[in-house]
Amino acid sequence: MALRSTPLTLPYLPQLSPVKNMGVTNITRFHYQLLDLLPKDFNQYLFGYASESQLAYSQATTVTNADSYREGMVMLVPANMAEIITSQVKLLLPNVLEALKMPFFVPNSVEASFTYYGDKCYYKIHNDNGTPAEANRTISYVYYMHALPKQFSGGQLKIGAELIEPINNSIVFFKSSLWHEVLPVSVLSNQFSSGRFTLNGWVRK
Numbered sequence: 001m002a003l004r005s006t007p008l009t010l011p012y013l014p015q016l017s018p019v020k021n022m023g024v025t026n027i028t029r030f031h032y033q034l035l036d037l038l039p040k041d042f043n044q045y046l047f048g049y050a051s052e053s054q055l056a057y058s059q060a061t062t063v064t065n066a067d068s069y070r071e072g073m074v075m076l077v078p079a080n081m082a083e084i085i086t087s088q089v090k091l092l093l094p095n096v097l098e099a100l101k102m103p104f105f106v107p108n109s110v111e112a113s114f115t116y117y118g119d120k121c122y123y124k125i126h127n128d129n130g131t132p133a134e135a136n137r138t139i140s141y142v143y144y145m146h147a148l149p150k151q152f153s154g155g156q157l158k159i160g161a162e163l164i165e166p167i168n169n170s171i172v173f174f175k176s177s178l179w180h181e182v183l184p185v186s187v188l189s190n191q192f193s194s195g196r197f198t199l200n201g202w203v204r205k
Contacts, residue, residue: 025099030159031174032099034092035167037143042084043169047145049081050114051193057116060123063131071121072182075114077199082112085143085199088171093203096139096173108136111201117155118195119187128176128202137176139203144170144196151194155185166196176202 026033038046057073089110097104117123129137142157144166157164157172159180164172174180187194 027099028162030162030178031164031172032096033164033170033172035170037088037169037171038084040169043145046081046084046199047147047168047197050075050116050145050197050199051147054192057114060115062126063134069126070123072118072123073116075116077112077114082199082201085141085171086110086112086201089141089201089203092171092173093139100139100173100175102138102175105138105205108204110203112199113201115198115200116192116195117182117185118192119152119190120184121155121182121196122184123182125179125181127179134176134202136204137202138205140174140176140200141203142172142198142200144168144172144198146195146197147193151189151191152185152187152196154183155196156183157181158183166198 024035026035053075057075060070060072060074062070090107093107094104128140129135146152146166146168148168150168155166157166157180159174159178163183185196
């Protein structure tokens with residue numbers, strides 16, 4: 001697959017209808033997971049963009065710049081593409097807050113970023129609102145994308161004793177204050193597109 005020095009252009013962005021009859025949900029003490037969030041063409045549109053923009057990614061960092069604490073890559077999301085996910089996050093937020101036993105609030109903003117975890121990548125235990133600049137992050141979300149059939153193993157999101165599998169076209173919500181980690185990924189090939197891709201972010205209060 002040819003590498004690109006800049007992200008793909010956006011030839012069109014069809015209108016996404018609001019979430020209505022939601023798919024399968026898994027609700028636990030710590031997280032809210034919804035399977036089959038987007039229509040298939042939207043899921044593949046996002047995955048195609050994420051997996052064919054390798055040279056637009058940069059090395060992921062942490063606020064403490066600790067050595068060997070995080071291995072992965074991140075990429076900015078064009079605003080009109082981010083809207084595919086952030087609009088759905090806003091629509092789902094009342095259900096998420098109710099399921100997680102949190103009071104309702106109107107979000108101040110919803111952030112979004114692409115992440116990539118290749119072979120042996122990981123993110124050790126952390127939370128998402130531990131600094132003054134992040135303090136109003138209230139809900140974290142992770143939308144998963146990957147090649148079909150899946151070309152990697154591992155990469156589960158671990159929250160407490162719960163392990164959440166990275167399932168294509170699923171989204172997971174949890175409180176930003178919870179300590180969590182991404183377990184190491186093992187990729188079957190050296191193709192960039194075989195890794196673990198997410199579009200993730202935070203709902204700020």
